[in-house]
Amino acid sequence: MEKLIVKLGSKSYPISIASGLLNSKNIYSPLKSGEYTMIVTNKDIHHLYAKIIKSTLIQMGVKVDEIILPNGEQYKTLDVVNIIFTALLRKNHPRSTTLIALGGGVIGDLTGFAASCYKRGVRFIQIPTSLLSQIDSSIGGKTALNHPLGKNMIGTFYQPISVIIDLNSLKTLPSRQFFSGIAEIIKYGIILDYNFFCWIEKNINYILHCDEKIITYCIRHCCELKAKIIAKDEKETNGERILLNLGHTFGHAIETELGYGFWLHGEAVSAGIVMAAKTAELIGLLNFNDTERIVNLFKKAHLPTKGPAKMHAKDYLAHMIRDKKTEKNKFNLVLPSSIGKAGFYTDINKKIVLQAINQCLL
Amino acid sequence: MEKLIVKLGSKSYPISIASGLLNSKNIYSPLKSGEYTMIVTNKDIHHLYAKIIKSTLIQMGVKVDEIILPNGEQYKTLDVVNIIFTALLRKNHPRSTTLIALGGGVIGDLTGFAASCYKRGVRFIQIPTSLLSQIDSSIGGKTALNHPLGKNMIGTFYQPISVIIDLNSLKTLPSRQFFSGIAEIIKYGIILDYNFFCWIEKNINYILHCDEKIITYCIRHCCELKAKIIAKDEKETNGERILLNLGHTFGHAIETELGYGFWLHGEAVSAGIVMAAKTAELIGLLNFNDTERIVNLFKKAHLPTKGPAKMHAKDYLAHMIRDKKTEKNKFNLVLPSSIGKAGFYTDINKKIVLQAINQCLL
Incomplete structure (x- = not known):
């Protein structure tokens, strides 16, 4: 088993990575006999993994309840949190209860938010089952809900007590969801790690076929990169964590405009990163060859590099102006300056942004 | 002007107390020209104070929006937060915006919760206008929403950046609301400060008539007591802050059972403290004379010392078992051991609790 620690003082927590972890009692530490838990999941995931987790916890003397939510980004709302x-x-359930998020990013965001607010805060464990949640959203304590006027506009910073990544869950993940996760893997390479980007280019076919050795390395490396950033900048205040938002300002515009759940998050981020790269190219920050390498890698991963057919460039702007990084109606964006390096750039000219988007329309 | 500091390291903030503060620009520091604010208030308070606050902020170059919510405890819900x-x-509104809670405890709880979750946390200022919110709920960063199954069951710990107490607002406060605030003043005497309890007994008539000198001292002293507790135990983890919940387990049962807003919070706390005192008396913790002094002081403040006519003793228990202090279906209560001293007692016999409630029914 691979074990990493997200170092956050008294809020530090382990990330455990291996195949077939869910029936191991040790993995659920520090849960103790007599304590309460609530598994929060959706019906697709429930029938695959809830039984094994429940029976293991019950053997430990832990009380287990469960709640099965509807599946999809469109249910990441205040109403659904209220169901929890x-x-x-x-x-x-007392203040000592522990919520267990069993599912992808939507379940993790909903459960983390509920944990941060139920009786002013209870513990929660992340058991991410999608590639995207395993390498990104389950780590770092960003919880989020959508609002009709913007994705992830409601949320808290609230760390889990443990992240448990069972690689077996990738075997049952639909391929469209698997590819969506690869978008965030490529993102790490672009913003932080040139060598990792080259490694992905070289191994993309093994990744696509979910080769066990390759995907294990890939997940561990992404978790390491993210854990380091979180340890330095938990609440996105000193300029490090914000880089993880590359492509998300454009991507969230796509997700909000089309209706949540129509494009998957990673698909929107893929097209969004290409738009960010084009913006960087237009202001002379990134060279054309690097943009092309980025575009080609997304294409190989079966990910979109153009925005959806229905959306015009101006449709993006209204959403982008409400982005969490926007101040005083100015376009503030994370942009790559080369492969392996990115920065946060403020007050980017609106015409440039429009031009970049226009270059990425079907 | 009286100024206290709630000492919480990088989260420290001032409490300013005086008459006629709201048109002073300094009081709104650190707000700066060009920044956004949103005043959150209700219609009763809006027409009294919003204009003066708005015009002062506009003179400072601050952008001001406002939102007027319905008035009453029954609106302290997720749906109303979503309106914000x-x-x-x-x-x-960008992540640098500041919410301004202008009103009583309901407005403060709603606004604080919204501030803690909007774009994962923005600043907020408390301008409490009721006695109860001035001496208790505006200080300490407990935010809360009600759920049909329990009062304040949803919430966060999230500190304001400033608390501004304008004593003039008490002049327009309806007397029933004013008396409700006195319940929490008396609570401080019972749990923490025998001399203050005696001082309240001596000055109760001046307090009831809102004598300026007396009420100013009273508010400052309560704020000092609360600020000290918060500095030592921000998140109710080491046994100090929990004492502030005296009477609240019983009181919340009354508020939830009757429907939020039917009894005012201070009224329910008054009857609840008497029930706690009776419980303490029945287990031999508190002597009969102290209980009588407590009952008499609440009576002089026009506050109820019996539960509502409609409720039987067993009606309380279902609510009390969901209380935030409850673990493993056991009755855990804050109880006074003498006037000026209280403790947190666990696993109190259900029959004793029922007997105590029965002694406090009409």
């Missing part, structure tokens, strides 16, 4: 609160209160 | 989020997003 109601379930917890109906079963009299 | 929508207003902020419609006006493109």
Whole structure:
């Protein structure tokens, strides 16, 4: 088993990575006999993994309740969080309870948010089952809900007590969701690690076929990169963590405009990173060859490099102006300056942004 | 002007107390020209104070929006918080915005919660206008929403950047609300400060008539007591802050059972403290004379010392078992051991609790 630690003082927590972890009692430490837990999951995931987790916890003497939510980004709302609160209160869950997020990014974001607010904060464990949540969203304590006017506009910073990554779950992941996760893997290479980007280029076919050795290295390396950033900049205040948002300002515009769940998050981020690269190219920050390498790698990963057909360039702007990084109606964007290096650039000319988007329309 | 500091390291903030503060620009520091603010208030308070705050902020070059919410405890819900989020997003409020809670405890709890979750946390200022919020709920960073199954069951710990107490607002406060605030003043005497309890007994008539000198001392002293506790135990983890919940387990049962807003919070706390005192008396912790002094002081403050006519003793228990202090279906209560001293007692016999409530029914 691979074990990493996210170092955050008294809030530090382990990330455990291996195949077939879910029936191991040790993995659920520090849960103890007599304590309450609530597994939060959706119906697709429930029938695959809930049983084994439940039976292991019950053997430990832990009380287990479960709640099965509808599946999809469109359910990441205040109303659905309220369903979690109601379930917890109906079963009299105390302040010492632990929520267990079993699923992809949507389940993780919803459960983390519920944990941060139920009785002013209870513990939660992340068991991410999608590639995207394993290498990105389950780590770092960003919880989020969508609002009709913007993705992830409601949320908290609230760290889990443990992240448990069972690689077996990738075997049952639909391929479209698997490819979506690769978008965030490529993102790490672009913003932080030239050598890793080259490694992905070389191994993309093994990644696409989910070769066990290759995907294990890949997940561990992404988790390491993210854990380091979180340790230095937990709440996105000193300029490091913000780099992880590369492509997300454009991507969130796509997700919000089309309706949540229509494009997967990684698909929107893929097209969004290409738009960010084009913006960087237009202002003379990134050279054409690097943009091409980025575009080609996304294409090889079966990911979109153009925005959806229905959207015009101006459709993006209204959403982008509400982005969390926007101040005073100015376009502030994370942009790559080369492969392996990115920065946060403020007050970018609106015409340039429009031009970049226009170059990425079908 | 009286000024206290709530000492919480990088999260420290001032409490300013005086009459006629709201048109002073200095009081709104650190707000700066060009920044966004959103005043969150209700219609009763809006027409009294919003204009003066708005005009002062506009003179400072600060952008001001406002949102007027319905008035009452029954509106302290997720749905109403969502109204705040929508207003902020419609006006493109950035992460550097500041929410201004202008009103009583309900407005403060709602606004604090919204501030803790909007774009994962923005600044907020408390301008409490009721006695109860001035001496208690505006200080300490507990934010809260009600759920049909329990009062304050959803919330966060999130500190304001400033608390501004304008004593003039008490002049327009309805007397029932004013008396409700006195319940929490008396609570401080019972749990922490025998001399203050005696001082309240001696000065109760001046307090009831809102004598300026007396009420100013009273508010400052309560703020000092609370600020000290918060500095030592921000998140209710080491046994100090929990004492502030005296009477609240019983009181919340009353508020939830009757429907939020039917009894005021201070009224429910008054009857709840008497129930706690009776419980303490029944287990031999508190002597009969002290209980009588407590009961008499609440009576003089026009506060209830019996539960509402409609409720039977067993009606309390279902609510009390969901209390945030409850673990493993056991009754854990803050109880006074004498006037000026209280403790947190676990696993109190259910029959004793029922007997105590029965002694406090009409």
